[in-house]
Amino acid sequence: MGLETKIEQPYIVTRLDEVVNWGRKYSMWPLPFGTACCAIEFMGVVSGRFDISRFGAELVRFSPRQADLLLVMGTVNQKMAPVLKQIYDQMPNPKWVVSMGACASSGGFYDNYAVVQGIDEIIPVDVYVAGCPPRPENVLGAVVKIQEKISRESIQEWR
């Protein structure tokens, strides 16, 4: 081909999407939006026994402007809904959302005047995690699902 003669170091030919997605997959920065007991379960997810850092997502950010993975954990009531929307809007692209537990996904058993019946009424959701609360393994499963989704994406989808 001739290119080998120009570049003396070893090199790999690939697609740009593959490289970028590979980087994005293993360096997600989660923002924990914890409003109920699911957030307690998240403490187990980040701690030693289950250890979300095995999946590259251990750098928990408390500013939405530094995060790309929004973990909504717990009951979101009508008063909190505009706050969640504002936090989602503050996150820079690309960004993904995990709805953790029954309350965030569907309102759970809080079928009443105060509680939003699923956060997908407010913001788009990528992965729903079942459970009340879910096991830490389920949350790690959601992270893997997000990684699979990232690997199917193209950098042209996000502006």
Next chain:
Amino acid sequence: MPPVPSQGLPQQEIVARLQEKLGARALKVTTCAGQSAVTIRPADLREALIFLRDDSALQFSWLMDVGGVDWMGYGGDEEQDAQEWRFEVAYQLYSMEKNHRIRIKVAVGVDGSGNAESVPSVWDLWGVANWMEREVWDLFGISFDGHPNLRRIMCHDEFVGHALRKDYPINRRQKLSRPSEMLLCGRHEWA
């Protein structure tokens, strides 16, 4: 070792003292699980509570809770069905000095258009009553005369109606279009 508090006065004695003070204005006395409750009219509330707080043998220094009750549609017993008022406001009192408790209920009727009678505020007797009365107003629509800041405290400020009234539809939800004022730091008066 701090001194072990005494058991305080028995419920019957507290009720007897209050009845001595109010006479027939103590409408009803009920006892459940060893706890007595005295039902009175809103007009007598402040007199009764000031007496309970300041009497040297009673000394109810702590208003533990204020709650609302809506008896609409209750099919519990004949006595309850026959009562002419729809709402009650319940005051839970505790004496830290004497270690005894009492419950005062205020009978709150409604007028022809369904508006609840108002109840005198007691926030000047116990400061905690401020937020508790706001909560009762927010969820039951019972207003408190003399309250300095009777605004919603649980539901958001675009909410219409009173959520814990029995005639509030169980599945009616009301969205908030913007972040609540209480969550906007610095622009809110925390009275």
